[in-house]
Amino acid sequence: xxxxxxxxxxxxxxxxxxxxxxxxxxxxxxxxxxxxxxxxxxxxxxxxxxxxxxxxxxxxxxxxxxxxxxxxxxxxxxxxxxxxxxxxxxxxxxxxxxxxxxxxxxxxxxxxxxxxxxxxxxxxxxxxxxxxxxxxxxxxxxxxxxxxxxxxxxxxxxxxxxxxxxxxxxxxxxxxxxxxxxxxxxxxxxxxxxxxxxxxxxxxxxxxxxxxxxxxxxxxxxxxxxxxxxxxxxxxxxxxxxxxxxxxxx
Amino acid sequence: xxxxxxxxxxxxxxxxxxxxxxxxxxxxxxxxxxxxxxxxxxxxxxxxxxxxxxxxxxxxxxxxxxxxxxxxxxxxxxxxxxxxxxxxxxxxxxxxxxxxxxxxx
Numbered sequence: 001x002x003x004x005x006x007x008x009x010x011x012x013x014x015x016x017x018x019x020x021x022x023x024x025x026x027x028x029x030x031x032x033x034x035x036x037x038x039x040x041x042x043x044x045x046x047x048x049x050x051x052x053x054x055x056x057x058x059x060x061x062x063x064x065x066x067x068x069x070x071x072x073x074x075x076x077x078x079x080x081x082x083x084x085x086x087x088x089x090x091x092x093x094x095x096x097x098x099x100x101x102x103x104x105x106x107x108x109x110x111x112x113x114x115x116x117x118x119x120x121x122x123x124x125x126x127x128x129x130x131x132x133x134x135x136x137x138x139x140x141x142x143x144x145x146x147x148x149x150x151x152x153x154x155x156x157x158x159x160x161x162x163x164x165x166x167x168x169x170x171x172x173x174x175x176x177x178x179x180x181x182x183x184x185x186x187x188x189x190x191x192x193x194x195x196x197x198x199x200x201x202x203x204x205x206x207x208x209x210x211x212x213x214x215x216x217x218x219x220x221x222x223x224x225x226x227x228x229x230x231x232x233x234x235x236x237x238x239x240x241x242x243x244x245x246x247x248x249x250x
Numbered sequence: 251x252x253x254x255x256x257x258x259x260x261x262x263x264x265x266x267x268x269x270x271x272x273x274x275x276x277x278x279x280x281x282x283x284x285x286x287x288x289x290x291x292x293x294x295x296x297x298x299x300x301x302x303x304x305x306x307x308x309x310x311x312x313x314x315x316x317x318x319x320x321x322x323x324x325x326x327x328x329x330x331x332x333x334x335x336x337x338x339x340x341x342x343x344x345x346x347x348x349x350x351x352x353x354x355x
Binding site: 074075136137138159164165166167168169171 | 276277278279281282295296297298299302303321
């Protein structure tokens with residue numbers, strides 16, 4: 001079995017709150033320096049930068065999971081990941097259809113730009129990406145799973161935009177592939193405070209909006225090789241595979 | 251209820267509960283911490299966890315604002331717990347203003 005360091009929650013400059021230094025080229029470069037083996041690209045309600053970063057990261061030997069950090073209608077942030085371009089693109093259409101029609105004001109929220117390999121701006125996204133979808137937690141979960149994707153409520157211990165802040169506790173029967181914790185808690189402390197998380201695999205990631213935050217909290221995956229199927233197996237703790245959360249210095 | 255022209259979605263059995271006050275919030279974690287027994291909870295959240303918290307805090311009723319309707323399993327829980335879920339097209343601000351006047355009459 002091999003060990004892989006995964007940072008599964010990374011924003012690019014496409015997210016209005018993502019630093020302009022968070023270009024695909026810089027993210028790949030920094031991830032390599034930080035020894036990250038698996039990178040999850042999760043902009044707010046958009047998958048647009050995933051494919052390019054995947055292509056660039058492969059050259060450096062980094063495996064990329066493409067997805068988005070979705071805002072449900074209850075204002076709960078959830079990480080989503082998809083195995084291939086077709087599924088990611090279907091989900092992108094779903095996001096564009098269901099995201100609130102509110103225009104971004106860059107002076108308040110920040111720029112939302114898609115760039116290419118050379119950091120040239122290809123497009124500025126008009127719709128404010130930090131708005132919410134008109135879809136509930138359960139509806140988003142069903143959509144993600146119908147596309148064969150992974151559904152992981154983000155930073156569930158945080159006092160805002162989290163499963164626990166918005167819904168008080170983890171709903172019974174929630175069909176999540178894992179639950180992500182923030183750096184403000186530990187798996188042990190969380191399980192003590194919210195016993196209902198017991199049956200779930202916990203992940204931890206940096207939620208990086210700035211380059212220096214990359215890889216400061218990681219999930220170490222123990223599995224055979226790096227693939228979407230192996231990541232799924234590790235999250236389900238199948239055949240001796242598993243995941244544990246590890247905090248690292250900057 | 252009639253004075254506010256509320257729709258009764260579910261939990262009719264609980265309509266005779268005594269109302270002691272109200273609480274307005276869409277963060278369920280906040281309601282868990284701050285709402286008190288007998289209060290009416292004004293919110294736009296429709297998830298079934300709403301009923302779990304209403305039952306935990308022994309609230310008198312839940313009022314869903316701006317036309318929101320309870321999810322199917324929320325309605326089911328409401329019947330079981332006999333805590334009514336009511337609805338209005340008014341905003342939280344408007345319905346709370348009217349409710350405040352009624353309760354403090």
